[in-house]
Amino acid sequence: MFGKKKPVEKIDKEQLELIETAQRRIKQKKRLYYHFVIFLIGALFLILLNTVIGIGEQTKIWGLDWFVFAILAWLFLFVFHLFNVFITHKFMGKSWEEAQLSKLVAKQKERISKLQAEVEKTHPLESTALTEKKTKVHKNLTLIAAAGENDTIGKDNQLIWHLSDDLKRFKTLTSSHCIIMGRKTFESFGKPLPNRTHIVITRQQKYQVPPGVIVVHNIEDALDAAKNDPQPFIIGGGEIYRQAMPYADKIELTRVHERFDGDAFFPKIDPSVWMETENISHQKDGNHKYSFSFVTYQRR
Numbered sequence: 001m002f003g004k005k006k007p008v009e010k011i012d013k014e015q016l017e018l019i020e021t022a023q024r025r026i027k028q029k030k031r032l033y034y035h036f037v038i039f040l041i042g043a044l045f046l047i048l049l050n051t052v053i054g055i056g057e058q059t060k061i062w063g064l065d066w067f068v069f070a071i072l073a074w075l076f077l078f079v080f081h082l083f084n085v086f087i088t089h090k091f092m093g094k095s096w097e098e099a100q101l102s103k104l105v106a107k108q109k110e111r112i113s114k115l116q117a118e119v120e121k122t123h124p125l126e127s128t129a130l131t132e133k134k135t136k137v138h139k140n141l142t143l144i145a146a147a148g149e150n151d152t153i154g155k156d157n158q159l160i161w162h163l164s165d166d167l168k169r170f171k172t173l174t175s176s177h178c179i180i181m182g183r184k185t186f187e188s189f190g191k192p193l194p195n196r197t198h199i200v201i202t203r204q205q206k207y208q209v210p211p212g213v214i215v216v217h218n219i220e221d222a223l224d225a226a227k228n229d230p231q232p233f234i235i236g237g238g239e240i241y242r243q244a245m246p247y248a249d250k251i252e253l254t255r256v257h258e259r260f261d262g263d264a265f266f267p268k269i270d271p272s273v274w275m276e277t278e279n280i281s282h283q284k285d286g287n288h289k290y291s292f293s294f295v296t297y298q299r300r
């Protein structure tokens with residue numbers, strides 16, 4: 001019996017403005033049309049006034065009847081009106097069109113950023129892939145890390161495990177190269193590692209470091225500082241791995257086969273972006289409390 005209420009269509013401000021301007025435009029054109037009709041009737045009336053009724057029959061200007069000049073003057077006014085409608089007040093005005101265009105662009109940008117935020121929330125891996133596409137990948141830039149099964153890499157600014165073969169491998173791979181790291185990782189060493197160029201990323205403008213250590217304030221500057229090294233490494237920690245991943249084209253990951261409590265993590269490795277190219281497993285032994293694997297990933 002009580003049917004559903006019809007939803008009231010909402011017209012937003014821009015649509016209303018568009019309708020009002022269109023209505024004004026129709027009125028302008030209508031007025032021009034009426035002007036044209038009145039002009040035709042008026043001109044005929046002036047001709048009749050002169051030729052039939054005989055008003056001003058004797059009045060001539062340069063040998064021409066006065067109504068010719070009257071009609072020409074009116075015609076001039078009509079042409080001015082026509083010009084005004086079609087040229088000066090071109091369809092809705094240029095500035096109006098430009099304003100509409102920039103509003104439209106702003107709306108589209110807002111929609112895109114909303115969609116991006118949604119994708120980041122619901123599909124974090126895909127969104128990383130999207131960001132990676134936007135960033136310039138650096139050839140041979142390698143992320144080197146050791147992470148537990150749950151991606152833990154550290155706790156209280158320290159490593160969680162001691163695996164001597166992993167440390168040896170780290171030393172072999174990184175020696176004589178640039179190693180890029182976050183300020184916290186740098187501080188976790190106590191002193192710089194021998195035979196490597198340290199590039200430390202910090203937001204602190206006056207961060208003090210021992211001689212030879214390079215301080216930069218963002219990833220791009222770190223990569224720039226390492227540009228003469230054919231094989232620079234990103235050595236952590238969690239914040240820096242996350243930000244540098246889109247630039248890297250290789251990951252050397254030591255996967256420790258255990259879950260650990262921690263407060264720093266390696267970012268998720270998206271299999272649609274990264275391909276496993278090598279996997280060497282290492283069992284537990286007297287020197288190694290946990291089993292682990294050296295896994296190499298190459299960007300697809």
Ligand SMILES: NC(=O)c1ccc[n+]([C@@H]2O[C@H](COP(=O)([O-])OP(=O)(O)OC[C@H]3O[C@@H](n4cnc5c(N)ncnc54)[C@H](OP(=O)(O)O)[C@@H]3O)[C@@H](O)[C@H]2O)c1
Nearest residue numbers: 145146154157158182183185202203236237238239240264
């Ligand atoms: N298992 C592994 O392979 C491995 C490797 C390395 C480290 N770790 C562990 O990871 C933990 C440290 O990682 P973390 O994530 O806490 O810290 P981190 O990444 O080492 O350093 C974070 C710091 O880097 C600076 N930073 C980050 N992004 C920046 C940016 N965009 N611009 C400028 N500066 C920026 C900031 O320094 P300021 O605060 O000075 O501005 C920030 O506090 C430790 O537990 C460490 O032992 C593990």
